[in-house]
Amino acid sequence: MSNCLETLKTDIGDLVEITTKEEKTKSETKTSTTYKGTVMPCLKDDVIMIKMSSGYNAGIKKEKIEEIKILSAGETPKHVKTELNIKKEKKLKNISIISTGGTVASRVDYKTGAVHPAFTADDLIRAVPELLSIANISGKAVMNILSENMLPAYWKEVAEHIENEIKNGADGIVIAHGTDTMHYTASALQFMVKSNVPIILVGAQRSSDRPSSDAALNLIASTKFATEGLSGVYVLMHGENGDEYCYLHKSVKVRKLHSSRRDAFKSVNAQPVAKMNMLSKNKKTNEKDYKIEYIADERELKQNITDNSSNVEINTNLEEKVALLKIYPGINSDILKYYTDNGYKGIILEGTGLGHAPETLFNGIKYAIDNGLLVAMTTQTINGRVNMNVYSNGVELQKMGVISCEDMSAETALVKMMYLLANYNLEEVKELIGKNTVGEITKFSLIDLN
Structure with a gap:
């Protein structure tokens, strides 16, 4: 238990009601505020964090708390995995999903809001079951860092993992990445990796615990494009702030242009390569259909593919100065x-x-x-x-x-x-x-x- 929770005599997972001390407003009226939510891990010793029923997190300074009531004691957070019996489908392509960190393929403990990597194939399919109908999925976490901490040395490491996955039979690669520096990594991989296998970087602007999360759709769309037989490196993100479609961008012509919007990534001095529309549910399968539209010349995107075999060559030499x-x-x-x-x-x-x-x-x-x-x-x-x-x-x-x-x-x-x-x-x-x-x-x- 952290010092913050110990002094307030509460623990992670407790359902609490917090009333703040009265404060004068501009009109000289004294007001207090009441918050109700589940206690989360403290980020600072002087601030208690709670997850409210709205899905949003609130941080309240200890010095401003008048009263804290424990409405119900929390249980020790645990993640129960359902049994899966996944068999490879011969008709589906083999897609390797590699994680470097970020929220796009993580699971959330909805009781406390704690985010955990979800990077076995089983974890991914539990989180996004639609992947089962798209490809045979394998998943691995090669690192778990915030993307602002990305280094050129890590680009090399990712390139080496891509090479190994392709040599082991991957028909396509999806790289889950934090969004802040994803366009740097995408450019680096385009220069370092030569392959006729599609390599698609994907991120999420909204964490998986929020109703507005873009993680699932982005992961579905990137996996779908990874089966398309493209060559080169791309970035896949939302194309608008809703859930209507995603854009596929060329790795060396894309940039993050907004700090928080779900359609933060835009092609710069170029148009997106392709668009994936999310359609209504198929009446026969009761699953949502997805339609791909190529904006660039599809033949040009696949021009380096001369046969059905996968090949890869990497050069990770970089001058960091x-x-x-x-x-x-x-x-x-x-x-x-x-x-x-x-x-x-x-x-x-x-x-x-x-x-x-x-x-x-x-x-x-x-x-x-x-x-x-x-x-x-x-x-x-x-x-x-x-x-x-x-x-x-x-x-x-x-x-x-x-x-x-x-x-x-x-x-x-x-x-x-x-x-x-x-x-x-x-x-x-x-x-x-x-x-x-x-x-x-x-x-x-x-x-x-x-």
Whole structure:
């Protein structure tokens, strides 16, 4: 029992009613509030957490509690697994679901709100039974981290697990991932893994304990696409804030553009690859039907598949001494000198507008390039293309040796530079950084993407 719960004489799982101390409002009226819910594990010693019947969590500071009533004592939380007898279906493809963490394929103790990984095949099917009709599922957790703690070393680890799963007979790979840095991982895998097997990253914006969770539908849709015989790496997330459809995005052209909406991921300077609509229930099977619509050319997506055999090749060499630097008013050249003097090999600038940087930064940029660093330019506008031929600022940057990344996102450019610098010499990298290699740069800018 935590110090918080011990002093309040309650325990995890107890159903409690908490009344707060009276506080004066702006109108000088004294009010108190009553909360009713199930006690959850404390995150801080001075705050008690409860899960209310609405499904939302509430945190109440101990110092504000006037009275706490235990309405019923809680039981020790336990997860009872139902017996499953799952047989492989010859007509279905074999899909491996790999977890790196996140909430998309976890189970929740609804009594306390505690989230637990659900990563055996049986656990996944208990959580999302619809998977049984889509594919033969195998599941494993290769790590369990918050995606903000993702490292390039972990990208390599995931790539190695992908290679093993494909060599062991997987027809498709689904990677469950936290959403914060999922687009970085997706880009890294696109550069590191060459395979004719679809590799699809999937996340969830809302945790599994919330009525508005997007986890189940995202997992169903990603597994469905993993059976489609595509080649390459993709990201699958909700296409709108309801539950009508999901979008499949190209790994190197997608970005998280909202902190909390279920349709937070958007294709940038490109359209989604495909869309999966959730239809009404099939009257014969009483199960929901799903319809896939390809937005990109389906033949192009499957062009690398020449036979029914699966193949995979990975290259996990990455140069980690690469920096991503956002340009802002007042930025000082000292930061560029720091990177240069501390052994960095490359810098991606996230410039303003068409790809600009203030003149006060010119000496620092020149210092970096003169000392052998590769410096390339993206734009912080997110949408649009770098064009350093329009204004004198961009022309001067090019004269120094700054290379345009065209319509590549800053995140993809960072990962691409890491990959190129580890596998090619500097002159080769200068040629390749601004050229399309895996779909990261489009030849023409699309006028209307909405």
